[in-house]
Amino acid sequence: MLDSKYLLTDEQMMHFITKGYLVLHNDLPQQLHQNIMNQIYHILHEEGNPGNNILPRVPDIQQLFDTPVVKGALTSVLGSDYYMHPHRHCHFNQPGNLTPGGGKWHKDGYWSSMRSHRPWWAMIFYYTHDITEELGPTTIMPGTHYYEKFIDNRGESLLPTGKAGTMVLVHFDLWHKASLNVSDLDRYMLKFQFLRLSAPELPSWNHQSKEMIVPNGMPAIHxxxxxxxxxxxxxxxxxxxxxxxxxxxxxxxxxxxxxxxxxxxxxxxxxxxxxxxxxxxxxxxxxxxxxxxxxxxxxxxxxxxxxxxxxxxxxxxxxxxxxxxxxxxxxxxxxxxxxxxxxxxxxxxxxMKHEDEKRRALAVFVIGMIGYSGGEAVPSLISCLQDESEWVRRNAVEALGIIRNAGEQAVQSLANVLEDSLLCETNDASESKNMDISNQHYITNKIGYTAALSLLRTGKTGDVKQVVRSLEKSMYSNDRYVRAYAAEAITHLRTEEAVDILIRHYRTSRWCSDTSKASTF
CATH class of the missing domain: 1.25.10.10 (Leucine-rich Repeat Variant)
Structure with a gap:
């Protein structure tokens, strides 16, 4: 059980809420970070960037996320049941590989159709070695995570630095960019994403005062x-x-x-x-x-x-x-x-009955974010699963997953939506019907992806056998993120049938982190 002393304080939480980041420092041995860096160096130069497979390729990385410091920070921001997203990446910044000034300011592509100001998502940047400004750490602009447009010179950029093992916890929507590496050394940064599985009922940090203590140095007051x-x-x-x-x-x-x-x-x-x-x-x-x-x-x-x-x-x-x-x-x-x-x-x-699909979709989004399950809210959202607009349907699927106590009918409806989405899959991402609501071409089944995530959040409250059956089918989806969420949801359910499914799945899909094109056996 996590010792409460590792949870964030009120001041740290307000720093995250207002500025959108926190710098975390671990006490793990230098040798571990050096070993991780050596493995990454070998992989990048011999095999190429492993992308989502960086963790199974270098399992030692998991030790960083199992430390009380990191678990305490993620628990404080995302709740104790937070989940490590299957998307992760190794950023390799070689000396002088950017034009002067570095990369472009940007927000990462969002996994939903509309960004939430409330922290349902977060990211961690991990540096395997001592990181200085000369090495080109990722530049962030504190306080900009609520803005759709980049505020340019109104904000102040920051280059978080520190010893090997430095980790920067950031709000998913914080504006950031690559900076120029002016040293003669390679710079490695691993990016991992995390998400909240349930809306908060109580503070999940060391909460002492109801009053907000706003830090100085904000680009604007909100x-x-x-x-x-x-x-x-x-x-x-x-x-x-x-x-x-x-x-x-x-x-x-x-x-x-x-x-x-x-x-x-x-x-x-x-x-x-x-x-x-x-x-x-x-x-x-x-x-x-x-x-x-x-x-x-x-x-x-x-x-x-x-x-x-x-x-x-x-x-x-x-x-x-x-x-x-x-x-x-x-x-x-x-x-x-x-x-x-x-x-x-x-x-x-x-x-939600407006003739324009965007207005309907926005209303569905808001009801989900409010999280109210009483009255006609949930039945209306279930009805929206049949809406002609895929944008509306996707928002309804997400809303039913984040509303607490949405009920068994909602879970059953989500399982049905997930199965139906599999029937509409195509092997060609360019033919995806989801392109009108997402520029993320690598998600080929947006509805199925969202439904699997919603069942990860709610599956235990419905007909578990039906949910498990739907998730098992989804483990053969053409969309890698549908497969990943389905496997995780089944893991959460942990029924006897779910365990059998997982055993069969992992026997064939288990990754050997020691195997590469250079290995002999």
């Missing part, structure tokens, strides 16, 4: 957004403040005026402060609604989350924008409605 993530991680549903932080009418008047300022920073801060007032600032909702289309994304985000905290008047504006606003405005409204919580559910259920 108190309502951060509060939403903080409360969600503590297992608390958002409740609109009826009295607000104050009923100072004079201050409200000033903030209303600043919403129209030509100064983007004033608009941004005014929107954020109004959200802290709660329902008493409801009269500001129409002006905040206009800011959802603000050319400055940080301002628009603050407007969205502020509206989500203004109660009925804020929800009305957000619902209007998710139905009638531009594609970009509708997405921003979706984040605000997520922050509004269960009060937004009745209107979202109506949006």
């Amino acid at each position: 108190m309502n957004l951060w509060q939403d993530v903080w409360d969600w991680l503590r297992g608390e549903q958002h409740m609109t403040k009826q009295d607000g932080v104050t009923s100072n009418e004079e201050r409200l008047l000033v903030l209303r005026q600043e919403l129209e300022s030509e100064d983007a920073t004033l608009r941004e801060l005014a929107a954020d402060e109004l959200g802290r007032f709660g329902a008493v600032a409801g009269s500001c909702a129409p002006k905040l609604g206009l800011l959802l289309n603000d050319p400055v994304e940080t301002t628009a985000l603050n407007a969205a989350y502020a509206l989500g905290h203004l109660g009925k008047q804020g929800i009305e504006v957000l619902i209007y924008q998710i139905k009638e606003g531009s594609s970009l405005v509708a997405e921003r409204a979706a984040y605000g409605l997520q922050g509004a919580g269960i009060e937004a559910i009745p209107e979202l259920l109506k949006v």
